[in-house]
Amino acid sequence: VRDMQILVREGPNRPPVLEPRDTCIVAGTTLEWLMRATDPDGDRITLTASSGLIPPATFTQTVNAPGAASGLFRWATECSDVRDEPYLVVVRAEDQLPIGQRLADLQPWRIRVVGPPPENLVATGQGKDVLLTWDPYVCRNASVIRVYRREGPSGFEPDTCQTGIPASTGFVLIAEVGSGEVSYLDNNGGQGLESGKEFCYMLYAEFPAPGRGQSLASNEACVAVEQDIPYLTHVSVEATAASSGQVTVRWTQPGAGVELLEGPFQYRLYRKVGQGPDGGQGYAPVARFDRLADTVFVDRGLNTLGEAYRYKLEFYHTVGGRLALYDSTSASSVRLEAEATQEGESRISLSWGYQVPWENAGRLHRIYRAVEGQAFVLIDSVAGTGAGGAYEDLGAFGGQGLLRGQVYCYYVETVGAYGIAGLPEPLLNLSQQACVLLPRVICAPALTLDELDCERFSVRETPPPYQNVLEWVPQVTGDCTEEIAYYTVYFKARLDGEWEALGTTEETRYVHGGLESFAGCYRVTATGVNGVESGPSNEECKDNCLSFVLPNIITPNGDGRNDVFRPDRETGFVRSTRFTVYNRWGGKVYEGSADPYINWDGTSSG
Structure with a gap:
């Protein structure tokens, strides 16, 4: 057994520094990867690389200057190189000093090889089916090609390292085909796709074990399925009333492909109370039309003041001499709610909702306001969502602010579109008018407390019980309401004591009797007819005559x-x-x- 002593001393030399750099590359392309290192002491550097990829990959140092070095890693990738796990290249940078003084930096660099995307995806409508075609996939070692579909375009464009199709894009897997296939017919499981909607598709390839791996996604291909159906475009509230309200319903004539259907044709329009579809239940028939050109119906005598409505449009064609349902669609009216703040800042909150087959999200919805009895004016616009929108009116329009005690009325004009070529846009629909009173606030009264005349009290001392008399003046001007239900009197015996309620009264005078002492503090609040209590009044205190x-x-x-x-x-x-x-x-x-x-x-x- 021998002992060994190792002495570690700090030397003046500092090691080189490599610039870490991971990367991705598409199989079938050549990676030319420039690796760099610097030395803080200005020493020359030797660069080397080790990996199971060398060969066939190569590494050559291209620069060896004082304090700087670089080298070129070159690798011509193939489809067989695709895999989930990255390849590892360990790069070493060592300064060129005498043995015993040299220092080095080692960095693992990772290279991920992904499959190339399927090329030239095209979607072609065939009635209610869609035929997808693409170029033969260049990587014959791929196992399957996955087919994804969604309604409407996603705008998804993957970067070099993002393989597959993430769920966040809204695409759903509908099929897997062999990697040698170049087409797929989407007939929605034999049921056909919904007419008039735009469907978009993307593909990517999966690779087999043991390496596995995926390709980049293909281009996005979209197509509108046969437009041989009517599209609901408007369910607009044109008059707001409890019994004489009016809703205008509009739709388009069937488009291309209707000539393949047999007539005569018929529209059937149904209505239900409320916005939800409720599984199609609760509808009542309101109109029938036998001409394709009849695309407007004005529904009168409605309670648009208190209710929203949903309309269902059915389109019939002739099969075997009898009318048969070909398509059905539905949409709701826009329902607006308005709520005013009861106290604090003068503000009216608006919210509106709808359930419609077109897209309202991201478009600016217009808000109109009127002071009761005056004309409506456009005050603002705000982006809507797929289900509704919200807005807070702080009175900024016109710079005058909102006045309490005033009734304000609103309606919203939503803006939407199907985004399908040939269909009208924008689609403008009105909500009902919603009016709300911005109530005056309940204000604290001004309190006074009777004074104790100590000089008089000392001349003729009165034994207890004593009493304190409170009086107050309600504040009912400006934003303060006069609709006061009652007052609450609060008392505390000491300055550092807790407030306790003595009682309530509808009067503006209160006698606090049966006291052993005059000392104590008081304050009063007012409570409105709506149950909202004001803040406390001024605090009034009385002390005993001390002698x-x-x-x-x-x-x-x-x-x-x-x-x-x-x-x-x-x-x-x-x-x-x-x-x-x-x-x-x-x-x-x-x-x-x-x-x-x-x-x-x-x-x-x-």
Whole structure:
């Protein structure tokens, strides 16, 4: 057994520094990867790379200058190189100093090889089916090609390292085909796709074990399925009333492909109360039309003030001499709600909702406002969502602010579109008018408390019980409402005490009686007819008349004059007193605290 001593000393040399750099590459392309290193001491650097990829990959140092070096890693990738896990290349940068002084930096660099995207995806409508075609996939070692579909375009464009099709794009897997296939017919499981909608597709390839791996996604290909159906475009509230409201319903004529259907044709329009589809239940028929050109219906006599409505449009063609349902679609009216703040900042919150087959999201919906009895004006616009929108009116329009006690009315014009070529846009639909009172706030009253005349009280001391009389003036001007239901009187006996409610009254005067002391503080709140309590009034406090005068003599001889030692008769409201008597030599004669008014009879306490 031998001992070994190792001495570690800090030297002046500092190691080179490699610039870390991971990367991705598409199989079938050549990676030319420039690796760089620097040396803080200005030493020359030797760069080397080690990996199971070398060969066939190569690494050559291209620069060896004082303090800087670079080298080129070159690798011509093939489809067989695709795999989930990255390839590892370990790069070493060592400064060129005598042995024993050299320092080095080692960095693992990762290379991920992904499959190339399927090329030239094309979607072609075939009635209610869609035929997808693409170029033969260049990587024959791929196992399957996955087919994805969604409604409407996604705009998804993957970067070099993002393989597959993430769920966040909204695409759903609908099929897997062999990697040698170049087409796929999407017939929605034999049911056909929904007419009039735009469907978009993307593909990517999966690779087999053991390496597995995926390709980049293909281009996005979109197509509108046969437009041989009517499209609902408007469910617009044109008049707001409890019994004479009006809703206008519009739709398009069937487009290309309707000539392949047999007539005669018929539209059937149904209505239900509320916005939700409810599984198709609750609809009542309102109109039938036998001409394709009839695409407008004005529904009158409705309660648009209190209700939203949903309309279902059915399109019939002739099969075997009888009318048969070919397509059905539905949409709701826009329902607006308005709510005003009861207190604090003057603000009216608006929210609206709808359930429609077209897209309203991201488009600016217009908000109109009117002071009761005046014309509506456009005050603002805000982006909607797929289900509705929201807006807070702070009175910024016109710079005048919102006035409490005023009724404000609103309606919203939504803006939407199908995004399908040939269909009208924008689609403008009105909500009902919603009016709301911005109520005046409940304000705290101004409180006064009767004063205690101590000079008068000291002349003619009155024994308890005492009383305090409170009076207040309601604040009912400006934003303050006069609709006050009652007042609440609060009291605390000490400045640092807790407030307690004495009671409520509808009057503006309150007598707090049966008191042993005048001392205490008061405040009052007002509560409106809507149950909202105001903030507290000003705080008013009263103190007792404090007087404590002691005599300089005691004559306990039974004559009724100065028989006991106590404060004068004007003294009151004393809670406690500690009284001590000493003789001329400093000896304690008497001490007591039981009687706040002392009443010492001159005898010793022992």
